[in-house]
Amino acid sequence: MDIGGWLRGLGLERYERVFRENEIDERVLPKLTADDLKELGIAALGHRRLLLEAIA
16 A cells, blocks of 8 residues: 555655655554554644544
């Protein structure tokens, strides 16, 4: 799975770098929590919600 492509498809390409730098891949992605996203620097609640919905 191309995480960068997935993020671009959600309109959240601004987070590609942080996902890559933190080695978030298809194995880690389903386990991410809202707290994990905050720790990654995703401050906007709307973006966290969108990501969590897409992960589910």
